[in-house]
Amino acid sequence: MKSISDTIAIFTFCSDIETVAAIEVHGELCQWLIPESIESEIPVRGATAFGDFEIHDSIFVGKAIDEAASWHEQSDWIGVHLTPSAEYVFEPKKSNAWVKFRPPNKTRLDWEPHCVNWTMDWTNRMEEVKQIKDKFRRLGPIVPEIAGKFANTLSFIEKMSKLEPVAK
Numbered sequence: 412m413k414s415i416s417d418t419i420a421i422f423t424f425c426s427d428i429e430t431v432a433a434i435e436v437h438g439e440l441c442q443w444l445i446p447e448s449i450e451s452e453i454p455v456r457g458a459t460a461f462g463d464f465e466i467h468d469s470i471f472v473g474k475a476i477d478e479a480a481s482w483h484e485q486s487d488w489i490g491v492h493l494t495p496s497a498e499y500v501f502e503p504k505k506s507n508a509w510v511k512f513r514p515p516n517k518t519r520l521d522w523e524p525h526c527v528n529w530t531m532d533w534t535n536r537m538e539e540v541k542q543i544k545d546k547f548r549r550l551g552p553i554v555p556e557i558a559g560k561f562a563n564t565l566s567f568i569e570k571m572s573k574l575e576p577v578a579k
Contacts, residue, residue: 422464422471430461431501431502431503435503435507435509438459438506438507438509441459441527442527442528442532443529445527448489454550455491456486456488456491456560457483458479458482458491459479459493459494459497460474460479460482461475461496461497461499461500462475462478462496463475464476474496484517485517485520486514486516487514487515487559487560488514489560490514490527490567491526492524493525493526495524506525508528508531509526509527510525510526511523512524512526512528512570514567515563528574530572531571536568543564
């Protein structure tokens with residue numbers, strides 16, 4: 412894991428046969444990281460890529476780095492999704508972290524990769540949403556560029572609630 416300014420990068424070196432497991436682990440880490448970032452009032456968004464890269468001290472370069480950075484910048488929500496390089500190698504039999512979803516982005520792109528479902532373990536969805544909205548409010552001022560990310564995140568949460576059993 413490396414951090415530069417407001418950027419956090421998580422890297423995994425793995426063999427080709429370990430790729431699916433590595434992507435799954437990245438998703439499980441993000442299931443924890445996303446709600447924690449909201450709780451800490453520094454919400455994150457990101458993209459998981461697969462491919463070649465190099466790390467030297469605090470410098471990281473390579474095709475996977477460029478791809479992840481580009482897709483990260485296009486996303487318009489609080490969440491993490493796979494880029495094409497990762498999506499093309501990710502063949503989950505049953506994923507505990509990833510779900511197919513069309514992440515909101517700043518361009519008109521018809522793309523439905525796997526995204527981290529960070530709401531999967533919620534037992535009181537209404538209370539969790541209330542707390543998230545409260546955190547969003549405290550982050551203010553909520554300017555249009557930020558309001559869109561918040562609205563898109565709340566829309567994701569709503570769509571995930573239709574996929575998950577709701578605890579009684």
